[in-house]
Amino acid sequence: MTLTRDQIYEAIRSALVELFEIDAERITPEARLAEDLEIDSIDAVDLMDRLKRFTGKKIGAEDFRSVRTVGDLVVAVQRLVGG
Amino acid sequence: MRRRDAYHWRIFATGLCFTLFGVGGLVLGLCWFPVLRLLPGSAQTHRLRVLKTLRVALNLFVRVMRGVGVLSFRFEGVERLGRPGQVIVANHPSLIDVVFLIAFVPDACCVVKQALWRNPFTRGPVTAAGYVSNTPTDVMIQSASEALHARQSVIIFPEGTRTTPGQSLQFHRGAATIAIRAAAVVTPVFISCRPTTLSKGRPWYRIPYKRARFTLRVGDDIELTPFREASPAPIAARALNKYLLEIFEAELAAERRAETMETAADASAGGRGTRRIDDADQRSNI
Numbered sequence: 001m002t003l004t005r006d007q008i009y010e011a012i013r014s015a016l017v018e019l020f021e022i023d024a025e026r027i028t029p030e031a032r033l034a035e036d037l038e039i040d041s042i043d044a045v046d047l048m049d050r051l052k053r054f055t056g057k058k059i060g061a062e063d064f065r066s067v068r069t070v071g072d073l074v075v076a077v078q079r080l081v082g083g
Numbered sequence: 084m085r086r087r088d089a090y091h092w093r094i095f096a097t098g099l100c101f102t103l104f105g106v107g108g109l110v111l112g113l114c115w116f117p118v119l120r121l122l123p124g125s126a127q128t129h130r131l132r133v134l135k136t137l138r139v140a141l142n143l144f145v146r147v148m149r150g151v152g153v154l155s156f157r158f159e160g161v162e163r164l165g166r167p168g169q170v171i172v173a174n175h176p177s178l179i180d181v182v183f184l185i186a187f188v189p190d191a192c193c194v195v196k197q198a199l200w201r202n203p204f205t206r207g208p209v210t211a212a213g214y215v216s217n218t219p220t221d222v223m224i225q226s227a228s229e230a231l232h233a234r235q236s237v238i239i240f241p242e243g244t245r246t247t248p249g250q251s252l253q254f255h256r257g258a259a260t261i262a263i264r265a266a267a268v269v270t271p272v273f274i275s276c277r278p279t280t281l282s283k284g285r286p287w288y289r290i291p292y293k294r295a296r297f298t299l300r301v302g303d304d305i306e307l308t309p310f311r312e313a314s315p316a317p318i319a320a321r322a323l324n325k326y327l328l329e330i331f332e333a334e335l336a337a338e339r340r341a342e343t344m345e346t347a348a349d350a351s352a353g354g355r356g357t358r359r360i361d362d363a364d365q366r367s368n369i
Binding site for chain 1: 219220221222224255256257260315316317318320
């Protein structure tokens with residue numbers, strides 16, 4: 001499956017809105033997940049689950065060690081799906 | 084406050100109990116569990132044998148603690164614990180809360196702090212029992228969920244660490260997340276310990292002025308369907324966490340009032356000319 005960066009960004013954005021009821025306008029590529037969007041390690045587990053279903057790939061916490069912002073997450077997911 | 088209930092003996096007996104716990108942990112981890120591993124049977128059978136051992140050993144241990152007079156305890160509603168897929172959430176006033184739960188709840192997986200895997204006295208038992216570390220990661224959520232799906236019950240302390248006396252309750256969301264994902268039912272256990280003993284940041288020999296009395300009361304089951312139907316999992320977990328915090332706070336507020344009254348009664352009964360112990364041993368006024 002090839003996914004464009006925009007498609008991945010859109011999936012992440014809708015996941016954040018639906019799962020955590022975050023205001024859509026607060027979500028930007030520069031927004032930091034922990035500090036700005038208040039996504040903690042437990043939330044990350046739910047987010048990973050959702051992205052796992054979206055990409056069809058197994059995603060582990062170790063793939064996201066260096067992820068800080070929404071933009072980082074898009075890049076990490078893209079690398080995983082080989083897009 | 085006047086020291087009562089054989090104060091000096093209780094210091095000695097407390098030290099004895101710590102020693103017994105340590106030696107027991109070493110013997111089980113280094114001798115008994117390796118022998119059990121040699122027995123035939125599936126991984127499931129092996130785990131059940133380990134859990135049975137721990138239950139029998141810690142049941143004996145709490146009876147020894149009661150027998151030598153360091154504490155008394157009452158466990159109300161214990162028969163409702165240990166059901167398949169049950170998440171058991173408890174508050175955490177003292178070091179030995181989990182000891183009581185393991186001693187009385189059959190076939191339960193415990194979510195306990197990572198440090199127990201580094202402690203030489205507890206490493207053997209927690210490893211053999213397949214307990215789960217409370218480090219908040221996907222591994223914790225998944226391991227605990229798997230235990231629930233395998234029809235175990237899971238014991239978890241949402242505070243993550245012992246309560247600091249006098250501070251407001253804080254619950255980590257891990258317990259609620261696990262419950263929303265995989266539990267058949269959630270059951271609260273309200274633990275009270277009067278006077279405070281073995282609380283966070285207090286050395287073992289600073290024992291309370293009188294024998295500690297533990298009360299463990301099993302609360303009503305919490306239905307998960309309404310939470311699950313209302314919203315997606317992470318929001319439902321937040322709502323459940325908030326609800327749990329509310330019921331525990333209400334319970335603890337009642338407990339604090341009762342304790343304040345008991346402490347006041349003991350202080351006035353102490354009379355003049357009796358020895359007083361350090362301020363640190365008296366629960367701050369809350």
